[in-house]
Structure formats: structure tokens, C-alpha cells
Amino acid sequence: MFFRKKAAAPSPARRDTGRAVATRLAANPQMTAAEVSGVELFYHLDFLDAAQCDTLIAMIDADRRPSSLLSDRPESDFRTSESCDMNRYAPEVQPIDESIADLLGLPHEKGETMQGQRYAPGQHFRAHHDYFHDTESYWPQIQASGGQRTWTAMIYLNDVAEGGETWFPQAGFKIAPRRGLLLAWNNMNPDGTPNTLTLHEGMDVVEGTKYIVTKWFREGSWLKRG
Ligand SMILES: O=C(O)CCC(=O)C(=O)O
Ligand SMILES: [Fe+2]
Numbered sequence: 670m671f672f673r674k675k676a677a678a679p680s681p682a683r684r685d686t687g688r689a690v691a692t693r694l695a696a697n698p699q700m701t702a703a704e705v706s707g708v709e710l711f712y713h714l715d716f717l718d719a720a721q722c723d724t725l726i727a728m729i730d731a732d733r734r735p736s737s738l739l740s741d742r743p744e745s746d747f748r749t750s751e752s753c754d755m756n757r758y759a760p761e762v763q764p765i766d767e768s769i770a771d772l773l774g775l776p777h778e779k780g781e782t783m784q785g786q787r788y789a790p791g792q793h794f795r796a797h798h799d800y801f802h803d804t805e806s807y808w809p810q811i812q813a814s815g816g817q818r819t820w821t822a823m824i825y826l827n828d829v830a831e832g833g834e835t836w837f838p839q840a841g842f843k844i845a846p847r848r849g850l851l852l853a854w855n856n857m858n859p860d861g862t863p864n865t866l867t868l869h870e871g872m873d874v875v876e877g878t879k880y881i882v883t884k885w886f887r888e889g890s891w892l893k894r895g
Contacts, residue, residue: 677803677862677863678862679860679862680817680857680860680861681861682861682888683857683861683862683888684857684859684860684861686775686819686820686857686888687709687819687820687855687857687858687861688859689774690773690775690819690820690853690855691709691711691855693773693774694711694772694773694853695711699713699714699715700712700713701713701714703842703844705837705840705841705842706840706841706866707839707840707866708837708840708842708854708855708866708867709854709855710837710840710842710852710854710855711853711854712844712850712851712852712853713772713850713851713853714847714849714850715849715850716768716772716824716849716850717765717824717826717848717849718849719848721765721849722824722826722827722848722849722880723826724761725755725761725762725765725785725826725880725882726826726827726880728753728755728759728761728762728785729751729753729755729785729786729787729880729882730787732753732754733751733753733787734751734752735751735752736748736749736750736751736786736794737752739801741805741806741807744795746795747794747795747797748793748794748795748797749788749791749793749794750786750787750788750793750794750871751786751787751788751792752784752786752787753784753785754782754784755782755783755784755785755882756782757777757780757782757783762783765783765882766780766783766884769783769822769824769851769884770886772822772851772853773820773822773853773886775820775886776890777892778890778891779815779819779886779888779889779890779891779892780884780885780886780887780891780892781815781884781886781887781891783882783884784882784884784885785880785881785882786871786879786880786881786882786883787878787879787880788833788871788874788878788879788880789874789878790832790874790875790876790877790878792873792874792879793870793871793872793873793874794870794871795870796836796838796869796870797868797869797870798863798867798869799856799867799869800817800818800856800857800863800864800867801817801818802863814887814891815888815889815890815891815892816887816888816889817857817863817887817888818856818885818886818888819855819856819857819887819888820853820854820855820856820885820886821853821854821856821883821884821886822851822852822853822883822884822886823835823851823852823853823881823882823884824849824850824851824852824881824882825846825847825848825849825850825852825880826848826849826880826882827846827848827877827878827879827880828846828847828848828877829845829846829876829877829878829879830875830877831874831875831876831877832872832873832874832875832876832877832879833845833846833871833872833873833874833875833877833879834846834872835852835869835871835872836869836870836872837866837867837869838868838869838870839865839866839868840866840867840868846879846881855867
């Protein structure tokens, strides 16, 4: 009898989603594929205009609360930003929410509620994976709410005077906040297993305030049908 750490099982559904989204993004002339090793990562320099960014920033400022962390071992210094949920049916949010899903070619039902995030100087989100770990106690609840996360889309709502870069230390990629820029990456490997190289960090803001929105997509439907 051998006892060894269970390897993640390949997933044809996640593999197919990964391929379909990457093919769609690669075919979009407004998207650029980032030169990184081992992670599928694309960006769009001007996904939102200044007025859309300002609207979302005002909503985040009005509704922010300390960010939370889904983990069996939360650390107090790990994610020090503030967050809020962006109601997908709010008239200012809905067109943006749907345009992100359309950009990736995913049904909006697979998208979690868009999250607004605000980082003051000294605040950060330490290195983490966006995918869920099937060894954590939250896993059954994740499976019941659409399963594993596949793609992440993030939009920077403003320029930041210093700091606040998003850093992928293992893939060797770092990008500074730039108003309106959308970054999207596949959290899975080509075979549909979690890609450890997607480890990333929201680095400390040094000067200014950083505002972003993040949209995580699940393999199944996150939205409950009523
Ligand atoms: O703030 C950043 O640059 C990264 C945010 C992030 O990783 C997330 O929201 O999952
Ligand atoms: Fe993340």
C-alpha cells in the first residue's frame, strides 16, 4: 500500500474551456498575449474608459469593507485591502459585467459576483492562487457553487503613483496598474489541472490608492437559477 499525495485529476471540461477562451482571446486584435512561460495570460490596454472607471471607483468607495480570505489558515497580514461586491444587475455594472464574459466567451452565469478592491499605501494581497484547493474544508461548498475557478479577469481602474503591481513570481511577469487595462489569465494547465505557476501577488501600494475589479469564472454555473 502506498501513501502519497493525491495528484489532481485532469479535467476534460476545464481543458476545453481553457482552449476555447485562449483561442478567442488570441483571435481578438485588441488583446495582447503576454510573453510568459507556463501561463496563458492576455491583456487589453483600454477595456474601460475613464468615465466607466470613475463610476466603479465611486461605487467601491461607497461600499468598501475589509477584504476576506477563504482559507483554513487565514493570516492577518495576507490580504489587507478593502473589497465590495458589485451587483451585476446594477445599471452601471451590468454592461461591464456582460462585456467581460463576452470578451472571454463565457456565459455570465459562470462568473462570480464582480469584486471591487481598494488598496491604500502599505496594503497588498500576498502571493496566492485564485484556484481553490480540494484539500481545504471549503471544497464541498465550492463544488456546490459552480466548482473550480478557471479564468480570472481583472481591470485596473486607475494609475497608481508608485507600487501596486501585480506580480507573477514563478511565471516571471509583473504589470503596473494602468487605468482601464484588463488582464486575463487561465488558472488551469492545458490538461485542466490547477496551474501552480499562476501564483500572483498584489504588491504593496507605496504612493496613491489602487482600485481594481476582479471577476473570477467557475467551471460550472455560479449563479443559482431560480
Ligand atoms: O491586486 C492585484 O493586483 C491582484 C488581485 C488579485 O490577485 C485577486 O483579486 O485575486
Ligand atoms: Fe488573485
